[in-house]
Amino acid sequence: xxxxxxxxxxxxSLRISADSSxxxxxxxxxxxxxxxxxxTIAVTLLVYIVYAQIIYPGxxxxxxxxxxxxxxxxxxxxxxxxxxxxxxxxxxxxxLHRDLKAGVLRVGPGEVSVSGESGAVKVVYGGGWEKGGGxxxxxxxxx
Numbered sequence: 001x002x003x004x005x006x007x008x009x010x011x012x013s014l015r016i017s018a019d020s021s022x023x024x025x026x027x028x029x030x031x032x033x034x035x036x037x038x039x040t041i042a043v044t045l046l047v048y049i050v051y052a053q054i055i056y057p058g059x060x061x062x063x064x065x066x067x068x069x070x071x072x073x074x075x076x077x078x079x080x081x082x083x084x085x086x087x088x089x090x091x092x093x094x095x096l097h098r099d100l101k102a103g104v105l106r107v108g109p110g111e112v113s114v115s116g117e118s119g120a121v122k123v124v125y126g127g128g129w130e131k132g133g134g135x136x137x138x139x140x141x142x143x
Contacts, residue, residue, distance in 0.1 A: 057109050066106040069096050069113070077108040 058064060058074040070079040083092050093113045096105055103118025114120045 063106055066104055066112060067100055067102045069105045069107045073106050073108055075109065080107045080111065
């Protein structure tokens with residue numbers, strides 16, 4: 001009977017011998033990780049993926065408070081990419097801003113759309129924030 005090193009424990013428990021020197025030991029093979037360690041790693045990885053891809057972007061992220069343009073936008077950019085591929089981004093987002101009465105809409109996991117009708121564009125792009133020294137030095141090369 002051929003016995004592999006991985007099957008040594010099972011074959012040892014099946015052998016019945018009068019002497020105790022049958023080559024079986026009570027310790028497991030150290031080169032093979034135990035089933036509990038592998039299971040623990042797999043479960044930990046699964047929990048991390050579920051948290052990072054579903055729970056955080058949908059409910060914990062700071063953007064979770066922004067109204068969604070579509071149910072899938074916290075998890076994937078597929079919806080907005082499909083709208084852009086069909087070349088209907090402007091009319092779709094304009095209609096959603098109007099229908100939802102929202103100045104800011106979430107259109108991707110890290111992407112928002114800002115409407116000009118609500119005054120949100122003025123807040124975002126209008127400035128009014130103090131720029132640190134050196135901000136204008138970036139443009140010195142352009143005159």
